[in-house]
Amino acid sequence: MMRYWGVDFIRCVECKHHPLQLVVIETEEQDVDTTGLEFPICRNYCAYLNKPVVKGEQYPCDKCLRVGIKTGVLYCPSCGRWYPIKNGIVYLLPDKKRKAESDLKFLETYRDKLPSHVVYEGKPFNLSKTSGG
Numbered sequence: 001m002m003r004y005w006g007v008d009f010i011r012c013v014e015c016k017h018h019p020l021q022l023v024v025i026e027t028e029e030q031d032v033d034t035t036g037l038e039f040p041i042c043r044n045y046c047a048y049l050n051k052p053v054v055k056g057e058q059y060p061c062d063k064c065l066r067v068g069i070k071t072g073v074l075y076c077p078s079c080g081r082w083y084p085i086k087n088g089i090v091y092l093l094p095d096k097k098r099k100a101e102s103d104l105k106f107l108e109t110y111r112d113k114l115p116s117h118v119v120y121e122g123k124p125f126n127l128s129k130t131s132g133g
């Protein structure tokens with residue numbers, strides 16, 4: 001299951017940008033054994049707070065570990081690509097391995113819950129390209 005802390009180490013597969021913006025649609029809390037873990041869990045970027053990790057500050061690592069992202073999107077602010085999170089799995093695929101049909105279906109399903117720059121301008125597929133394109 002994708003969790004907030006995943007954003008800390010995921011890069012855009014096309015342009016290598018980090019961090020990606022997490023758009024959360026559906027979450028599911030899970031029990032996680034945190035014994036022996038070093039805090040903060042997020043080393044560079046905490047997606048739960050949407051800010052870079054600064055040494056000496058307190059972070060809601062509990063949330064980053066336990067809150068699973070069941071449905072959502074990872075958006076790359078650098079190249080405009082979006083990556084779907086379905087059933088807790090991030091599909092971080094390069095453009096050539098993506099399928100327009102399932103990506104467009106995903107956007108259709110969640111168009112009201114996603115920012116318009118993802119739905120209508122996101123790469124490699126979006127809902128504005130209904131004709132031609």
Ligand SMILES: [Zn+2]
Nearest residue numbers: 042046047064
């Ligand atoms: Zn965090």
Ligand SMILES: [Zn+2]
Nearest residue numbers: 012015076079
């Ligand atoms: Zn990118």
